[in-house]
Amino acid sequence: MITSVKNEKIKTLKKLHQRKYRKQTNTFLIEGSHLIEEALSSNWITKEIIISEEVSVPETADNLPVTQVTKQVFKELSFTASPQGIMAVVEMKKDNAVNGEVVVLLDAIQDPGNLGTIIRTADAAGVDGIVLGEGCVDLYNDKVIRATQGSIFHLPILHAELEAETVRLKQSDYTVWATALEKAENYKKLPVPQKTAIIFGNEGAGVKESLLEKADERVTIPILGKAESLNVSIAAGVLLYHLKN
Structure with missing residues (x-):
């Protein structure tokens, strides 16, 4: 004792x-x-x-x-x-390669609650892996871990440079979607790709331009009320369930 x-x-x-x-x-x-x-x-x-x-x-x-x-x-x-x-x-678990039908790429997600909730949501939706880019909050921050509710232990989570990872995924026949508010297509109007890598961006700045340029499609969730935008973890829930179901 x-x-x-x-x-x-x-x-x-x-x-x-x-x-x-x-x-x-x-x-x-x-x-x-x-x-x-x-x-x-x-x-x-x-x-x-x-x-x-x-x-x-x-x-x-x-x-x-x-x-x-x-x-x-x-x-x-x-x-x-x-x-x-x-x-x-x-x-800590060594980074693994991520593969499968749907892969999530996170660009500078800074709020621990958002990162943890995205991991939990991705797990619930049956996503195959997550890639954390530079600028993301520490995966092993206690608030992140608690927000995952244990999902951190259920799916591969890789740390990587997102531009290089985007190129690798495109070479492996993934269609890359990037979330955006402007010059973007309503996600419901696009066919669901056989293999999708979807990029979610920073809470304030969104997906950085260099990644948007590498995307095959810029997608948006229509805002029907007066809110300016959706919280990134909510947006992830909408789009990941759309892609996996």
Whole structure:
């Protein structure tokens, strides 16, 4: 039982709240029983469980190292105001190639909630993979992970330079759609390609021009009311379900 927040192990774990230490150790923290069960049932490597003194270790984690801490120490490590008393250290997964019928490319998505929700939505819609371009918020940010509700563990997520990835996908017979507000076609008026790579852009600036130029089609969702635009994660939901169903 670790009782002090000054304990060296606790200091080391607390450093995983910072992106640079996550990158250095190739590990990240997840918190809460649901996320931990999702990690344990996936092909990601869970390295360690940390539990508060009043919490039992899940049966599925029986073979893993367990660190028990007091409520006060756990609160120091927790990302939330009302901790569930269980977290885990998970090893980052090496990037995989993404293939399949529908691939999502994300250009500088900066809001953690948006990125996490897009990943969750893509998982729900049956998308085959996601490519994160430069400028995207850290995939292993706690707010991103919580917003995915475990979907981070369900589908390939690749970090890549989007212009090069767009070229690669076009060479592999993908039709590239890019979302845009101007000079764009209503998505419902276009035939659904056999293989689609769809680019969603930054919350404020949209898809950058160099990527728009590489797209086969610029697509838009009609705005029927007075809103200027749709939130990017909502737009992703509309278009991904259209492409997959």
